[in-house]
Amino acid sequence: MRPLSPPSFRDPAPSRWAYRAQRLWLTPFVRKAVLKGLPLVVLAAIPAIWLADADRRAAIGDSLAEFRRDIETRPEFMVKLLVIEGASAPIDREIRATVPLNLPASSFDLDLEAMRQAVTALDAVKSAELRIRSGGVLEMKIQQREAALVWRSRDGLSLLDAEGRRVAALDSRESRADLPLIAGDGAETAAPEAMALFAAAAPISERVRGLVRMGERRWDVVLDRDQRILLPETGAVAALERVIALEDVSGMLARDIVAVDLRNPSRPTLRLAPAAIEDFRKIQTTQAGAVN
Secondary structure, three states: OOOOOOOOOOOOOOOHHHHHHHHHHOOHHHHHHHHHHHHHHHHHHHHHHHHOOHHHHHHHHHHHHHHHHHHHOOHHHEEOEEEEEOOOHHHHHHHHHHOOOOOOEEHHHOOHHHHHHHHHOOOOEEEEEEEEEOOOEEEEEEEEOOOOEEEEEOOEEEEEOOOOOEEEEEOOHHHHOOOOEEEOOOOHHHHHHHHHHHHHOHHHOOOEEEEEEEOOOEEEEEEOOOOEEEOOOOOHHHHHHHHHHHHHHHOHHHOOEEEEEOOOOOOOEEEEOHHHHHHHHHHHHHHHHHHO
């Protein structure tokens, strides 16, 4: 007879790998990753796999674009009319030519800031304000530049505002004879000073023909009878006021004088006409003979 083997029994202790798995499962990070992260990965993978097809992506993009276009082209978002306020008829036409609009158009397709910049880039426009009113009306409020001076330059005649900004080209001086005339290179940059000089010259305005910018540094006041007042670089307005005061007292400009030179304020000079110089010499000769 074979000897009886000892009875077998199950060892309750876990194996090494089972023990390690149980310890790993008790780690908070692993439990969160399995219970929360893994389902999220599965949920994200399903649409990712579905969207991996290029045709499906294109179909979704077309549907979204069509939906957006349906919203943008609703009647309440459509602009049907452009109204321009504060602009003269020529400027109105120039603005409409500069900013062509194919109306009706969706308000979502209108770049109001780009339109405003394009309008304010026009010479005659000082500022512009755009807004879309109810009823599909695009309102444009314009502030025009007011012409204050006529500038004669190498390129011809131009209208300037009081700040020296170009307003428009001018065909002939006679068409704006009501505005004072300035000439010379750099005259437009000194337009505010020119306006002050014209205001100071108001007592002799009927004799003033214009101002000429000399060397882009100073002004000459051009009068009728080919007379000139040469003003200094600084203090030009005060110098002109002194000349006008002398004119009121002595009638200096009514005499046979070619120029009043004030370029050196401490040493004003009068330039006589050739005939006046000859008469002066004759008087000196006569006086010298009488003395002898």
